[in-house]
Amino acid sequence: MITLHSSLLRRTPPRPAEAPSRERPAVLTAERKLAYADALLRCSDPEACAHVALGLLQNLGVRAAVCTLLQPEDGELRAVAGLGVAPALWEDLHISVQETSHPLVVALGGTEPVLVNREQVMRLPGPPPPFPAFHAVPLIRAEAEGGPGLGLVLIQHTAASELGEELLWVCGMLSAKLVGLDYRRLLAAEKRYKRERAHFHSIIDAVTDPILLTDMEGRIIIANSRAESLFSAPEGTSEGRRRAVALNNMLFSAALFTTMEDADARRRELLLVDPSEGRDLLFELLSTPFVDPHGGGGVVSVLRNITDLRSATAELEENYRRLRVAEAEMRAERDRLDLIISSVADPILVTDPGGSIVLMNPPAQRLFEVEGEQRGEEATRRVRANDAVFSSFMSNLYTGHMMRWRGELGLVDPHTGTTIPVEAIAGKVLTKGGEVTAIVTILHDRTEALEKARLYDQVKRHSEELKQRVNEATAELAAQNELLRRQAMALEQASEMKSQFLATMSHELRTPLNAIIGYTQLLLQGISGEVPPPQHKKLTRIASNAQHLLSLINDLLDITRIESGKMPIHVETFELRALIKDVMAEVEPIIARTQLTVTQELPEELPELRSDRQKVKQVVLNLLSNALKFTPAGSVQVQVRHDVERDTVSISVKDTGIGIPEAEQQRIFEDFRQADNSYTRQYGGTGLGLSICRRLAAMLGGHISLESQVGVGSTFTLHLPRQLRRK
Amino acid sequence: MNRSKAVKKPLRGKPVVLVVDDYEDAVDIITELLTFEGYEPVVARNGAEALDKAYAQVPDLILMDLSLPELDGWEASRRLKADKRTAHVPIIALTAHALTQHAEKARAAGCDAFVTKPCDPDKLMTEIRRFVPAVAPSTPVSSRE
Numbered sequence: 001m002i003t004l005h006s007s008l009l010r011r012t013p014p015r016p017a018e019a020p021s022r023e024r025p026a027v028l029t030a031e032r033k034l035a036y037a038d039a040l041l042r043c044s045d046p047e048a049c050a051h052v053a054l055g056l057l058q059n060l061g062v063r064a065a066v067c068t069l070l071q072p073e074d075g076e077l078r079a080v081a082g083l084g085v086a087p088a089l090w091e092d093l094h095i096s097v098q099e100t101s102h103p104l105v106v107a108l109g110g111t112e113p114v115l116v117n118r119e120q121v122m123r124l125p126g127p128p129p130p131f132p133a134f135h136a137v138p139l140i141r142a143e144a145e146g147g148p149g150l151g152l153v154l155i156q157h158t159a160a161s162e163l164g165e166e167l168l169w170v171c172g173m174l175s176a177k178l179v180g181l182d183y184r185r186l187l188a189a190e191k192r193y194k195r196e197r198a199h200f201h202s203i204i205d206a207v208t209d210p211i212l213l214t215d216m217e218g219r220i221i222i223a224n225s226r227a228e229s230l231f232s233a234p235e236g237t238s239e240g241r242r243r244a245v246a247l248n249n250m251l252f253s254a255a256l257f258t259t260m261e262d263a264d265a266r267r268r269e270l271l272l273v274d275p276s277e278g279r280d281l282l283f284e285l286l287s288t289p290f291v292d293p294h295g296g297g298g299v300v301s302v303l304r305n306i307t308d309l310r311s312a313t314a315e316l317e318e319n320y321r322r323l324r325v326a327e328a329e330m331r332a333e334r335d336r337l338d339l340i341i342s343s344v345a346d347p348i349l350v351t352d353p354g355g356s357i358v359l360m361n362p363p364a365q366r367l368f369e370v371e372g373e374q375r376g377e378e379a380t381r382r383v384r385a386n387d388a389v390f391s392s393f394m395s396n397l398y399t400g401h402m403m404r405w406r407g408e409l410g411l412v413d414p415h416t417g418t419t420i421p422v423e424a425i426a427g428k429v430l431t432k433g434g435e436v437t438a439i440v441t442i443l444h445d446r447t448e449a450l451e452k453a454r455l456y457d458q459v460k461r462h463s464e465e466l467k468q469r470v471n472e473a474t475a476e477l478a479a480q481n482e483l484l485r486r487q488a489m490a491l492e493q494a495s496e497m498k499s500q501f502l503a504t505m506s507h508e509l510r511t512p513l514n515a516i517i518g519y520t521q522l523l524l525q526g527i528s529g530e531v532p533p534p535q536h537k538k539l540t541r542i543a544s545n546a547q548h549l550l551s552l553i554n555d556l557l558d559i560t561r562i563e564s565g566k567m568p569i570h571v572e573t574f575e576l577r578a579l580i581k582d583v584m585a586e587v588e589p590i591i592a593r594t595q596l597t598v599t600q601e602l603p604e605e606l607p608e609l610r611s612d613r614q615k616v617k618q619v620v621l622n623l624l625s626n627a628l629k630f631t632p633a634g635s636v637q638v639q640v641r642h643d644v645e646r647d648t649v650s651i652s653v654k655d656t657g658i659g660i661p662e663a664e665q666q667r668i669f670e671d672f673r674q675a676d677n678s679y680t681r682q683y684g685g686t687g688l689g690l691s692i693c694r695r696l697a698a699m700l701g702g703h704i705s706l707e708s709q710v711g712v713g714s715t716f717t718l719h720l721p722r723q724l725r726r727k
Numbered sequence: 728m729n730r731s732k733a734v735k736k737p738l739r740g741k742p743v744v745l746v747v748d749d750y751e752d753a754v755d756i757i758t759e760l761l762t763f764e765g766y767e768p769v770v771a772r773n774g775a776e777a778l779d780k781a782y783a784q785v786p787d788l789i790l791m792d793l794s795l796p797e798l799d800g801w802e803a804s805r806r807l808k809a810d811k812r813t814a815h816v817p818i819i820a821l822t823a824h825a826l827t828q829h830a831e832k833a834r835a836a837g838c839d840a841f842v843t844k845p846c847d848p849d850k851l852m853t854e855i856r857r858f859v860p861a862v863a864p865s866t867p868v869s870s871r872e
Contacts, residue, residue: 503824503826506823506824506825506826507794507822507823507824507825508823510823510825510843510844510845511750511753511823511844512752513845514750514752514753514823514844514845514846515750515752515753515756515845516845517845517846517847518752518753518756518757518760518845518848519752519756521847521848522756522759522760522848525848527759527760527763527848528759546845550845553825554825557825557826561826566826568827
């Protein structure tokens with residue numbers, strides 16, 4: 001920091017003065033004056049001048065005096081030389097010019113000598129002056145220059161003494177000499193200053209960063225050449241450059257203003273324009289305010305070009321960011337891998353080429369590590385056993401050249417002691433150079449698989465057993481079927497044989513019966529000659545029994561045929577009225593032999609019947625024969641009804657006969673039944689009639705019902721569908 | 728036997744009935760009945776004999792038992808009906824077989840009627856007269872009660 005005292009530069013050089021001699025003449029002669037002046041002129045500093053001047057005053061009769069000079073460095077009036085007073089009394093004398101009310105300071109400001117009397121001296125502050133009363137003679141500059149004096153010469157006041165013309169001349173000479181000394185000093189200072197200034201400028205110009213010194217109003221006081229290129233436009237520059245400079249000044253002022261306002265913003269970025277090239281330049285602005293001790297102040301600003309630095313920084317930051325991203329990705333990848341390995345249920349181990357385990361997932365740790373409270377002698381032993389098994393397995397891989405190795409290991413659960421059959425698959429991890437960096441082994445618990453295989457075998461065995469049993473059962477069934485088939489065949493054959501037998505029997509029974517009946521008839525009809533009455537009666541009994549035997553044979557044959565399903569049905573359409581008529585005609589001979597009244601009741605409208613006429617007739621005939629047989633007296637009525645709604649036909653035979661007890665009413669339809677077996681002999685018949693009727697009615701899709709009361713009579717009714725539907 | 732059968736028939740004037748049966752009592756009863764009723768019975772004991780006699784004499788009617796030795800009645804009937812000499816002669820199957828299929832089988836063989844033994848003489852005669860009326864019954868049919 002350089003301060004310039006411009007006021008000093010304005011001083012005019014002092015006039016040459018005469019050097020006084022060291023002798024002490026009472027009256028100064030012209031020669032002496034010249035001698036003193038010459039002595040003064042030879043002095044090179046103010047203190048020496050003061051001593052010469054005091055010596056001159058002593059020659060002029062002054063007994064005691066002190067010379068004080070105003071020190072330009074600190075503005076103090078200080079004693080520099082004494083005459084007739086012990087140095088201890090004046091050396092400490094110094095008064096600040098700031099004490100404007102001090103008589104000496106007042107005297108310094110004037111042009112005339114001032115008498116300071118005893119009373120004034122007593123009141124003086126600070127160290128007491130060496131005299132009780134004295135004259136203070138100001139050492140003034142040239143009249144025209146004004147300003148404070150250069151110092152004061154304090155001359156002891158005595159009753160006899162008076163400030164003579166010569167004393168004042170000496171003081172004037174001193175003044176002149178001091179002024180001259182001061183001028184020389186200033187010239188030297190200025191020279192030094194100029195050198196320093198040039199030096200300073202060369203230094204700040206050597207700095208590549210723009211440096212500026214501005215006053216409190218922002219005006220530029222000093223700028224180095226780099227700063228000048230930005231902020232000043234010499235005469236004759238282009239308009240564009242001038243405008244760029246103006247813009248830079250504006251931006252700088254604004255930045256500087258905020259810098260002054262805000263102490264935190266003293267370091268900030270500033271974007272300026274390069275006036276010569278027109279490109280943007282980014283600067284970092286460092287501003288430091290300063291206070292000038294001689295008044296005023298300003299701001300020193302250093303602009304550091306960070307345009308390139310900024311881009312370099314950006315690049316660096318980008319690289320750093322990429323590095324961070326890559327690192328994060330790597331970390332994520334590793335975390336993911338860790339997570340995958342951890343979440344695999346099968347134990348996974350990674351070993352280094354040296355054979356030591358470098359990584360395990362939790363299931364593997366369970367097998368190869370014992371922790372905390374689970375640590376126990378037993379568990380530790382098991383882990384060691386597992387380690388041994390695993391190491392043995394791994395040794396295969398180290399020695400061999402194969403990339404993969406598979407093995408079955410028997411491990412033990414360290415915590416439970418359960419044996420775990422394990423399938424181990426190990427694979428080498430190679431570097432690009434083909435070196436083994438790690439071996440990854442995956443263990444797969446085969447307990448479940450083995451259990452499943454065992455269960456599968458069991459199931460398979462059971463299944464085979466079952467199959468065997470089924471086969472056996474099937475074979476047995478087939479054998480039984482075959483047996484049944486044979487039995488059925490045998491049965492069929494038997495049935496066929498039975499039918500054949502019956503047919504044959506029927507034929508063989510009929511043949512002799514035919515002879516009996518034939519001969520009896522020949523005799524009874526007198527074909528073979530007249531037969532006497534007693535014999536004739538016996539022949540009649542033979543004929544009757546032969547007929548009964550024939551009926552039995554016929555009925556048996558009918559039942560056999562029905563039962564064996566060999567009774568064919570011949571469906572035809574016929575008039576029921578005509579059928580009834582036929583039946584009545586057949587029983588006419590029987591009716592003729594009784595006293596019974598036989599009536600018919602047929603509706604006007606009687607539809608045609610579609611059924612087996614012969615069988616319907618057989619049933620009706622049988623029912624009517626029975627009614628005639630079991631009715632000693634009274635009547636028999638044949639009644640035909642047609643139920644239109646159901647499309648059925650009913651043929652009733654009602655008699656006033658002996659009746660059938662209720663208990664017998666079901667049984668009479670059974671084979672060989674008559675209500676009373678004695679009836680058979682009394683009434684004739686085989687006892688098979690109703691049984692055959694019941695079967696025939698069923699064959700025709702109908703049935704026979706009975707209403708009867710003992711002693712009142714019976715009503716047998718044949719119910720038939722009007723149309724027989726063949727199955 | 729009868730060598731001049733061609734002239735015999737017109738002379739006697741009685742219808743000739745060939746009775747084919749192997750059961751002696753049956754033959755005996757029928758021949759007596761036929762003779763009594765004014766027919767001339769000719770007897771054959773089996774099917775083969777029946778064919779011989781039928782071809783030789785050409786009867787007015789044949790009463791054919793079905794169960795016969797050597798050649799049965801059905802086969803004999805079939806051959807008789809197949810031969811133009813005897814095809815016109817009515818055949819009544821007279822048999823102790825009572826089943827329906829026997830009757831059907833007989834009709835299929837060419838029999839014109841089917842009568843089950845034992846049978847009422849009146850009933851048999853009614854059937855015979857349907858085909859061949861008797862010329863002069865020796866005695867009227869006695870009435871029964």
